[in-house]
Amino acid sequence: MSHLKLMIPGPVELEAEVLELMGKPNVPHYGDEWLKAHTETVDMLRRIFQTSGKIFLMPGSGSTGLDAAVHSLFSPGEHVVVGNNGFFGARLTEILEANGAIPISIHVDADTPLDAAAFDAVLRGNPNIVGIAAVHLETSTAVLNPAQEIAAIARKHDKLCFIDAVASLAGTDLRMDEWGIDMCVAASQKALGGAAGLAVIAVGERGWQAIENRTAPMRSWSLDLKRWQWYVDNWGDWHPHPGTMPTAVLYGLRKALQNLLNEGLEARFQKYDLLARRLREGLMEIGLSLFVPEELMTPVLTAAYCPPGINAGQLVKQLETDFQIKITSGFQQYKERVIRIGHMGGAITESDIDELLDALRQIISEL
Amino acid sequence: MSHLKLMIPGPVELEAEVLELMGKPNVPHYGDEWLKAHTETVDMLRRIFQTSGKIFLMPGSGSTGLDAAVHSLFSPGEHVVVGNNGFFGARLTEILEANGAIPISIHVDADTPLDAAAFDAVLRGNPNIVGIAAVHLETSTAVLNPAQEIAAIARKHDKLCFIDAVASLAGTDLRMDEWGIDMCVAASQKALGGAAGLAVIAVGERGWQAIENRTAPMRSWSLDLKRWQWYVDNWGDWHPHPGTMPTAVLYGLRKALQNLLNEGLEARFQKYDLLARRLREGLMEIGLSLFVPEELMTPVLTAAYCPPGINAGQLVKQLETDFQIKITSGFQQYKERVIRIGHMGGAITESDIDELLDALRQIISEL
Incomplete structure (x- = not known):
């Protein structure tokens, strides 16, 4: 289901x-x-x-x-x-x-x-x-x-x-x-x-x-x-x-x-690095920009500014409604402009990142 | 399972x-x-x-x-x-x-x-x-x-x-x-x-x-x-x-x-009363005696003294090992002599009480 x-x-x-x-x-x-x-x-x-x-x-x-x-x-x-x-x-x-x-x-x-x-x-x-x-x-x-x-x-x-x-x-x-x-x-x-x-x-x-x-x-x-x-x-x-x-x-x-631990902490970190890189490259391609330079972020969470004119809350909402993917927006003064995407834990894979990027691309192109 | x-x-x-x-x-x-x-x-x-x-x-x-x-x-x-x-x-x-x-x-x-x-x-x-x-x-x-x-x-x-x-x-x-x-x-x-x-x-x-x-x-x-x-x-x-x-x-x-609440609080209390009565009558039949007079107990939990010569811990253990039923023993000075049986929540029925009583009867008769 x-x-x-x-x-x-x-x-x-x-x-x-x-x-x-x-x-x-x-x-x-x-x-x-x-x-x-x-x-x-x-x-x-x-x-x-x-x-x-x-x-x-x-x-x-x-x-x-x-x-x-x-x-x-x-x-x-x-x-x-x-x-x-x-x-x-x-x-x-x-x-x-x-x-x-x-x-x-x-x-x-x-x-x-x-x-x-x-x-x-x-x-x-x-x-x-x-x-x-x-x-x-x-x-x-x-x-x-x-x-x-x-x-x-x-x-x-x-x-x-x-x-x-x-x-x-x-x-x-x-x-x-x-x-x-x-x-x-x-x-x-x-x-x-x-x-x-x-x-x-x-x-x-x-x-x-x-x-x-x-x-x-x-x-x-x-x-x-x-x-x-x-x-x-x-x-x-x-x-x-x-x-x-x-x-x-x-x-x-x-x-x-x-x-x-069966996977290994190091292997998990490497997986997160790969997921983060894939996600961030994809986001930038679609027109988002990272909230801070990549070296200042963890590999399990990405914060990015929406493209100009696009509201973060709107993106979050449409992803949820139309694609059943839950991301979240920034805090306080960044609420309208920043989205945050997490891929912590063992369940999220490269194909989830790709699916998210496809969904974002589609939403943004239609806004 | x-x-x-x-x-x-x-x-x-x-x-x-x-x-x-x-x-x-x-x-x-x-x-x-x-x-x-x-x-x-x-x-x-x-x-x-x-x-x-x-x-x-x-x-x-x-x-x-x-x-x-x-x-x-x-x-x-x-x-x-x-x-x-x-x-x-x-x-x-x-x-x-x-x-x-x-x-x-x-x-x-x-x-x-x-x-x-x-x-x-x-x-x-x-x-x-x-x-x-x-x-x-x-x-x-x-x-x-x-x-x-x-x-x-x-x-x-x-x-x-x-x-x-x-x-x-x-x-x-x-x-x-x-x-x-x-x-x-x-x-x-x-x-x-x-x-x-x-x-x-x-x-x-x-x-x-x-x-x-x-x-x-x-x-x-x-x-x-x-x-x-x-x-x-x-x-x-x-x-x-x-x-x-x-x-x-x-x-x-x-x-x-x-x-x-669909069942109703009152109906649930009545169910507990029935379960408690069934359990306590059964326990006394097998030779246990209630820890305090029934009117001092709640209808969701029963404490009872084991029959003379029977160790509470032994009963608890055998029920778990041989019958896959978990009850528990008394606290502190009652640990060896008292068992406690709960039937809180919606899952326990009369047949569970009967099954427990049968198991207790069998264990006690063989001890």
Whole structure:
């Protein structure tokens, strides 16, 4: 049966095998079978984050995961320097504030990546800052921020480094331990290839030490990662998490990760590169122009200006109505002029890119 | 294909129609189609809670919902009297503490329901208490606490009334507005008949006023119900929640609720009564005895002592291995002696009860 094909920056189009598992009879979130699935998923995520640290699978959205990470890592009143070059940078700032931390914002234009040197400058001037926070892939613009360079600045100043990798993990290279990232958050419905419902929190050694050493009380039961670790330590043989888990989402995610790792992270990245190149060349042929130079974008998400006189919302709508393909438009001031196309996850292939380009060509020629 | 049939107190066995929807291609958590599904689900939940208040569907477990409710309703330092006659009463106490509230615990034995008069006495002696918190159905023992009477005490003293209805909602009568409950939490994977992944928070008028009037800052982004309401007010026409939602879980839940309301809440309760009676008579015939008198239990969950000399864990295990039926054992000191059998949701029928009883009879006769 035909359905609306998702080519948005998450939730992603799901592989048939993932869907099959999502529709299987319900299973409990405890016991041997579950433990096996949960442990395997955690182990695969550890490989994908490229960390030897702790991994927590938490029911919720990416924002839930960011909230739990920030809540646990930073205490109220602590100063954190945070990058902001788009909607999700602003959200990360908001999450810091909501948890009582004091964000010191480095604000740059939406078409400009964050600059590690700016973090360096702020840290040099503010010794009371305890950490850095930044979004890796800014989904609102497709701009990839230099997480490796930003982490290096954190290491140089011996500050905590927190990276929002919700949209980037498994879509582009991210080496948590090697780059010196202390805490990192992702979500099931992006490049990991699962359905929405699980946040993933990775905590490195320094990150965990900071959480263990904090003296300020947590102000939540479900966001407190010390509690999550308590269940790993004490209920680890049957129920290694505090509450009920979205089992169907986890079983689907496990399959998506198995497919990803069987293919290989490197091979997946290369596939994304090919898809991105094919897509971007095609878009430019039709008269769109990239939102930022290609080297500033991730290979899993493309933002492009519509040809002059063509409304982004109109394009998005017609693609959905006439071709059953779902892309999305830009954020805020770019809403009318920019479209965003995602091809994260295992389901989208070259022929999907070609089909999309054909559809765009047809719509634009008739407008 | 045969599978392990769930007769535990959640997650529940899912109806075939619910599973079918869970396995459908992924959809975005925004836009017209989604809004329709989300709004319909919220409206159905309002009918089930029997409230004209606000309903928030939040990604997470029941505990996430409890945490968000407590976080938003009670400020750090506020005194709350909380009932505790089992594992989930203790958890509710823990959630209050984790959020900085000061719980005043009314502790009674696990085989005894909470007594509204005890809340009355504590409130008479402590005018600085701001609210009451209690679990409706204590899942660990199947004991149903008198939510209506407890709420009446809250009303009498003009205090906030918070009820954990995670296991009870749609499994037994609960009339939020009529009984004077200010805030109530449920979860998708219990008697509502969906898969795990969504908490449901219902807030009545007084509850919402208390949240609006609080002056203490929230200490979380994702648990702050004012933020959730902001998205309803400002993004209500396309994305009425702050983050990504577990769409597959919601579509499944919507179907389960449609089935429930087509059947009718009253009819469902009557069905549960019949199933419970059939089950309990059968259990007693085989030599088990009810954990508490039948009138103290909900009709969706039965706890019973095993016959002398029979180990609960052994029964649970053999039912799973030999008959592919999943029940569970008691908590803590009852782990070896008590079994718990759930038949929440739309999928379990009389023949499932009979099949379970036959299996139990056979296992016990051979032990």
